Amino acid sequence: MELSDKSSKGKLIASGLIPFAFLVILIAYIFGPGSDLLDLGIPLPEITMEKVDFIDSEIQITVRNTGPIPVEIAMADVNDRIQPAAVEPDRYLERYETALVRIPFEWNPAEPYIVGLTVEDGTRFEKEIEAAAPALEPSLELVGLFAIIGTYVGIIPVMIGLLWLPFIKKISKQKYHFFLALTAGLLLFLGIDSVEEALEVSEENLAGSFNGVLLVATVLVLSFLGLYYSGEKLISRAKSSRITKPVAIALMISIGIGLHNFGEGLAIGAAVGLGSIAFSTFLIVGFAMHNTTEGLAIASPMSREKKVIGKLAVMGMIAGAPAIFGAWVGGFVYSPFTSVIFLSIGAGAIFQVIITILKWIREDGDKNLSSAAMASGFAIGMVVMYVTSIFV
Known part of the structure; x- marks a missing residue:
């Protein structure tokens, strides 16, 4: 009787796990042998500028790769003028990875600015700042x-x-x-x-x-x-x-x-x-x-x-x-x-x-x-x- 109960519980657990097993196989196939078959269209890059800070003589942009593919930040601009920029830790971003873009720039308080970032395929993203203000420093x-x-x-x-x-x-x-x-x-x-x-x-x-x-x-x-x-x-x-x-x-x-x-x-x-x-x-x-x-x-x-x-x-x-x-x-x-x-x-x-x-x-x-x-x-x-x- 006890063996019968254990067998019934085993069958119950197996019946619950079988759909998950097939789901894992399906996902493995999509990312494996079936990736070429299901690769329809061209994935587009997307980055999001989550925060823009104005610090001393520098504009700092916190950027996140929110698109489906890895991207590389190629250049930055302020008010449609290309500016030198450093990207920390590096310019290459995997999906949902963040980076800090530092642009040396003599900005003026209360003035509007449009900051832009361009990725390696030429796609440009921008964010409008209505009025620049110094970033708060904890004190x-x-x-x-x-x-x-x-x-x-x-x-x-x-x-x-x-x-x-x-x-x-x-x-x-x-x-x-x-x-x-x-x-x-x-x-x-x-x-x-x-x-x-x-x-x-x-x-x-x-x-x-x-x-x-x-x-x-x-x-x-x-x-x-x-x-x-x-x-x-x-x-x-x-x-x-x-x-x-x-x-x-x-x-x-x-x-x-x-x-x-x-x-x-x-x-x-x-x-x-x-x-x-x-x-x-x-x-x-x-x-x-x-x-x-x-x-x-x-x-x-x-x-x-x-x-x-x-x-x-x-x-x-x-x-x-x-x-x-x-x-x-x-x-x-x-x-x-x-x-x-x-x-x-x-x-x-x-x-x-x-x-x-x-x-x-x-x-x-x-x-x-x-x-x-x-x-x-x-x-x-x-x-x-x-x-x-x-x-x-």
């Missing part, structure tokens, strides 16, 4: 500046939003559900905003071979599923521990907003590094107005709890502080691919929290999610976020 002064900016646009607004807690504590259950729906509306706007930013970054800075739209969708769904599973585990633990369900939900909201603010910090740091943004008082006020509503989103679930000041402070830091870290990463080691990943993760986290909030409202007694309080809360939350986003 304690700059680290402190980014920390201050992140505090102004991340931590302080969220903490101000938490001050709505006493007001929400004194309202009726129906009005309480209204504010929970308002929270869901605020978060829905943030989620859509994260997706829009991720798609914009992927379209402008990622090569087509990375399939930016599909990358955003894949990371978003995986983030949603992973955090949904983690959130359910956290809520189930809350039933058998000192952590209550409202606290667990507020913590999930803080994490989701924190991931969003990290992506926002990436964008801020990168914009400062490119010289395309000036942090005027008006702009900081706009960010503050927009992000203050995030504090309201955290305070709403906590309004039925007691002794929450310390917990709210921690959650405010979880939600706001990532803006500082994002600004550091965006300013000093910005990567379009990383930016798309984090913005997509943030969107997935926020959508997961919205589902959790709606489930909680139903469990709390409001079975009709299409009630006037729910609909108006959702709508007002979206409108508030849109209006405040205009000032950013």
Whole structure:
């Protein structure tokens, strides 16, 4: 009987592996004997200039081979004039390999430039820079500046939003559900905003071979599923521990907003590094107005709890502080691919929290999610976020 069971398991495993074996044989044939048979058309080269830095009397271009074939960088030009250039580590790039192109050039701040690279077959690729700005070099002064900016646009607004807690504590259950729906509306706007930013970054800075739209969708769904599973585990633990369900939900909201603010910090740091943004008082006020509503989103679930000041402070830091870290990463080691990943993760986290909030409202007694309080809360939350986003 035992031998029979082992034989059945062996057959089961074999039946599962057979398709993979045939797939391996097929791929081996395509890259081996069948390569000539399937070699249709002419593969075209493609390179992507992922980053352009202006350093002292030099233009540095980080380039990646994003095409199907190896390429060799033949020459570089600035504003259609050929310039001498050094390529590190060398001019020959395999697929997805990167190199640094260094062009000696006396550039002027705030002037537009078009930098071009030509590969060995004569194909030229170019990137337009609207206004040249000196590349950021890490220093304690700059680290402190980014920390201050992140505090102004991340931590302080969220903490101000938490001050709505006493007001929400004194309202009726129906009005309480209204504010929970308002929270869901605020978060829905943030989620859509994260997706829009991720798609914009992927379209402008990622090569087509990375399939930016599909990358955003894949990371978003995986983030949603992973955090949904983690959130359910956290809520189930809350039933058998000192952590209550409202606290667990507020913590999930803080994490989701924190991931969003990290992506926002990436964008801020990168914009400062490119010289395309000036942090005027008006702009900081706009960010503050927009992000203050995030504090309201955290305070709403906590309004039925007691002794929450310390917990709210921690959650405010979880939600706001990532803006500082994002600004550091965006300013000093910005990567379009990383930016798309984090913005997509943030969107997935926020959508997961919205589902959790709606489930909680139903469990709390409001079975009709299409009630006037729910609909108006959702709508007002979206409108508030849109209006405040205009000032950013």
